[in-house]
Amino acid sequence: MNNKKIALIDGDNFFASCEILMNPSLKNKPVCVLSNNDGCIIARSKEAKQIGVRMGMPYFMAKKEFGNYNIVYISADFSLYHDISIRMMNLLSKYSDIVDIYSIDEAFIDLTNLDKYNRISYINLITHIRETILKEIGISVSIGLSSSKTLAKIASHKAKNSCGVYIINNENIHKELYKLDLEDIWGVGKNIARTLRSFGIFHAHEILNKDDEFFKYELGKKGLELKYELQGQAIIPLISKEEYPKSxxxxxxxxxxxxxxxxxxxxxxxxxxxxxxxxxxxxxxxxxxxxxxxxxxxxxxxxxxxxxxxxxxxxxxxxxxxxxxxxxxxxxxxxxxxxxxxxxxxxxxxxxxxxxxxxxxxxxxxxxxxxxxxxxxxxxxxxxxxxxxxxxxxxxxxxxxxxxxx
Ligand SMILES: [Mg+2]
Missing domain, CATH: 3.30.1490.100 (DNA polymerase, Y-family, little finger domain)
Structure with a gap:
């Protein structure tokens, strides 16, 4: 079994958090960020989520449905989000040689063996990274850590419902994946989920026990990789898009x-x-x-x-x-x-x-x-x-x- 330790850092309500960072008077208020031309809602603060505003909801519908709430609607400022994203990714590069940027507010980093080098447990390490991002950038993030990218992604979702950090250890994989919806697995879309269901696989943990041949035959190489990743093997590599100048x-x-x-x-x-x-x-x-x-x-x-x-x-x-x-x-x-x-x-x-x-x-x-x-x-x-x-x-x-x- 490999002993990779991969963390996924994911900004919480990122666009909304960036807006609140720039305008602290928005703190604790329901804030929604609107897409280009103010068409629909692309980010919601915690308070807007609690009210029930849905992601992707058209602006005019939200205004009608939640007219009784004092929701603050803001047009997206992508150059601001890009700016804050760069700061966040640069900060992450202090912890890992490889910062695999997955989206504007998500990156995988390789933390393997940093526990030994720094004499710190992994849970304290990711807590430290989370607190440092909050202190230095002003953005709250969730961090999931595990031995593959796919599991790290699942751990980061679980982190959002716990204290912002979550680790899936190899010993607990079955328990952590128990009853997890197929669509909640990174890389599993509607088509793959449909295929899996047609073979009686309804949840993530059921993938673990199915034999390799099934995945190879029904879903090809990618399907087999999915199983291995869920078993905790780091099959999908981390690729750093970061360019290092020579001068x-x-x-x-x-x-x-x-x-x-x-x-x-x-x-x-x-x-x-x-x-x-x-x-x-x-x-x-x-x-x-x-x-x-x-x-x-x-x-x-x-x-x-x-x-x-x-x-x-x-x-x-x-x-x-x-x-x-x-x-x-x-x-x-x-x-x-x-x-x-x-x-x-x-x-x-x-x-x-x-x-x-x-x-x-x-x-x-x-x-x-x-x-x-x-x-x-x-x-x-x-x-x-x-x-x-x-x-x-x-x-x-x-x-x-x-x-x-x-
Ligand atoms: Mg996010």
Whole structure:
């Protein structure tokens, strides 16, 4: 028997939760999100569900049927949901190398052996992930954990009716699948369910005992895979759609040509911050850093350095930047732009395995993460490392910020 531990993270009432996050006055109110052109209801808050508003219900019908309730109807803002989804998926990548994004608010992640590495039980681990998403993103999720994707999906449904987390262990599979409707199994649609019923299989647990030949013959390879998945074998692989860059660069022209050393250094620090933030988002580290200055007459000067140890800490990298900048800068030259480039990027394996432990307690790492968290809440560029700690970013940088009032 395989010992995979696959978690499915699923946003609760996701679109409605995103709207409530952006407008906290909607909290505890029945909220419905409407499809394009306000045709029908595509998401409901917990309170709207309790009233009885149905998924997919046309807007005009809901208005008529639930006219006595103060339901708040909101037109869908998919770019907002996409934005929050990216934040959620990026956060998940801190826990797993593989984030298999299934939909805008659902992803499978592989947590195998993270209990040992972090000396934590799986139930505490998924509870921690759930609480972290709630704290850092502001969205409530349900997490199911089991040894196959199909079982993880069933566990996540069960999580919605318990305390937000649920584990299906291999020893309890039969009990967990007992009397579960066929249509509640991931990948079982009306046609497969009809075929199974015609052979006297009405519930998920009955699939477990039927012999392999039956599935192969009646439903083909997919049918057999379904049985194995329900038995707890990880047949359907996790596929990470996440792309990991090989290099990251940030360059920008100055609003006015400049020979001001402090000003150019501040620009480089901002680039460095954005580069490091990207590295941390992707859980990557760099081992080559380079500084670029472009002169008024388009000559390019570059200095680079190979680091002793790969990092994504801007405090560490800032020392290199300063050194490289001092080698490059000539006060008699007028510059038009600057940039930071990092190469030779690799996964931050250490951080992957021990997100609870020592390395996160290192001061510099903690500070960087705090900045990331603040930026996730208040928008990019809200703070950056200055020459003497933290300072607010200057006005000229504001044009590249995207403010989200989190
Ligand atoms: Mg969901």
């Amino acid at each position: 990251i660069q940030r360059t920008r022209a100055f609003p006015n040509f400049s020979s001001n050393k402090d000003y150019i250094m501040t620009e480089l620090e901002l680039h460095l911050h954005n580069v490091c933030k990207k590295l941390r988002e992707k859980n990557q580290v760099t081992s080559i850093i380079s500084v670029m200055l472009r002169t008024k007459d388009f000559k390019v000067f570059v200095q680079e350095e190979k680091l002793d140890k790969a990092t994504n800490s801007e405090i560490v990298l800032k020392k290199y930047i300063r050194k490289l900048f001092n080698l490059l800068f000539n006060q008699n030259i007028i510059y038009r732009s600057s940039g930071i480039l990092t190469y030779s990027l690799e996964k931050n394996e250490k951080n992957q395995l021990s997100f609870f432990q020592d390395n996160l307690n290192i001061k510099e790492n903690k500070l960087s993460r705090t900045i990331d968290e603040l930026e996730n809440k208040f928008g990019n560029g809200i703070i950056a490392l200055g020459q003497s700690g933290i300072k607010t970013v200057q006005n000229e940088h504001k044009r590249q910020m995207r403010f989200r009032p989190f």
